[in-house]
Amino acid sequence: MSRIDRGRSSRPRRSPLWRPAVLAAALPWVSAAGPGEPPDTTTADTTLPAPPAVDEQEQTARAAMRAAEADLREARVMLRTGREVVGLFIGREDRTVTLRVRGEDLKIDLADAVEFEMLGPVLETYRALRAATKDDDAAGRLHLAYWLRDRGAYATALDEIESLVRAEPFNQEAVELRVWLEQQILLKTRGGSRDEAEENTDSARRKIFDFPVLTPDEINLIRVYEVNFADPPKLHISRPVVEEFIDLYGGHDLMPKDPEGREALLRRDPLTVLDLMFRVQARPLYGEVQVLDDPASMKAFRTQIHRTWLVGSDSSCASTSCHGGQEAGRLYLNNHRSNTDATVYTNFLILDRFKLKDGTPLIDYDEPANSPLLQMALPRDRSTHPHPDIARAEGRRGWKPFFRDQDDLRFRRAVEWINSMYRPRPDYPISYQPPLPRGALRMEGQPAGER
Secondary structure (H helix, E strand, O other), X not given: OOOOEEEEOOOOOXXXXXXXXXXXXXXXXXXXXOOOOOOOOOOEOOOOOOXXXXXXXXHHHHHHHHHHHOOOEEEEEEEOOOOEEEEEEEEEEOOEEEEEEOOEEEEEEHHHEEEEEEEEEHXXXXXXXXXXXXXXXXXXXXXXXXXXXXXXXXHHHHHHHHHHHHHOOOXXXXXXXXXXXXXXXXXXXHOOOHHHHHHHHHOOOOEEOOEXXXXXXXXXHHHHHOOOOOOOOOEEOOHHHHHHHHHHHOOOOOOOOOHHHHHHHHHOOHXXXXXXXXXXXXXXXXXXXXXXXXXXXXXXXXXXXHHHHHOXXXXXXXOOOOOOXXXXXXOOOOOOOOOOHHHHHHHHHHHHHOEOOOOXXXXXXXXXXXXXXXXOOOOHHHOOOOOOXXXXXXXXXXXXXXXXXXXXXXXXXXXXXXXXXXXXXXXXXXXXOOOOOHHHHHHOOOOOOOO
16 A cells, blocks of 8 residues: 555544544634624524424435435545645545535645545544534534534534534524525425525524624624724634644645744734735635624724714614614614624625615715715715605604715714725625515515505
């Protein structure tokens, strides 16, 4: 047996993520709360979605998926640089082997390797890990389900997460993962569209007063994208994440090639590591970076925009009688628990993605002062995008300008906030569909019933 191609080892090797020395450090990645904060459940809608009924046909399909998952195997490549890559074995063609690592297919030329080793079946490794995980270790079991998901073992991951949800029915992250897995399996067994799966997954979000909000992981992801290196927030990147970064992207020109350089990277401060992640565009790992407070741009949005004229009072843009009520138009904002991260970041994402009927973005990042968001808060005779004339009615206060003119200090601060957002603007990898109030449904031209 050659040193390059050793076949299956008599003792299955595991990914570095599961070595005992780093397992404890890895588990906090999937904490149900956001970085540094407990889960906000005081006013959340605690009605959890029940698992859908599984008919006989789908049971048969899931059984077939479980059988197919028994054939999933991992492989290990040791490169000449000393870097070890462990991932799901996809295939081999001549001297090129393809491994799937964290959902990304990596093609590795075995001419650059000193060892190639087929490891044990994924489910065999899972059973060994599960036997070492206590039934009441919710974080460990959740991480196991993610581990299975990352390797394509959706049916087995669903079995694990359903068992966890039965034991902890109010574990919101487990519930959300269960819904995601159900929808992905639905795609495979019924041929549904990906849009349909995302829509169904979105409906399972935690809600604040019936308004779906972003998850802690999605909030953290926005924070990562908005990090300003000139005025950085507090960051934490665990050693296992840096090790995985080196494993996945060690071949990039900007990455250190020698063992001393890789060891030095493991000791660098989190801001330097994140800067390198951005330069390498290691997007699958962005969510593993923990941003412990608001970046400068989001802090400005929270204090100068959201807390003042957007949601801050009964006369604000998102008041119940305006864009925060059931008579709002297409722009519908959450005005409950207004200073929580969930509400602040959800409202920001809605504004960031909102477009007028003619396709004009609500926020003009190139010419902030021309943003319809700001222009519609000016008096109509001083605005390039005048706010529609909303007459007073019962329960509605009508519309009043918030800014006096473009020299208004509050207007200038809003322009400064938009200028502070990261450029070029990222497309956050977040699937979120804001709700529509009753008023928007009427205005969208829905046919009226007979009277």
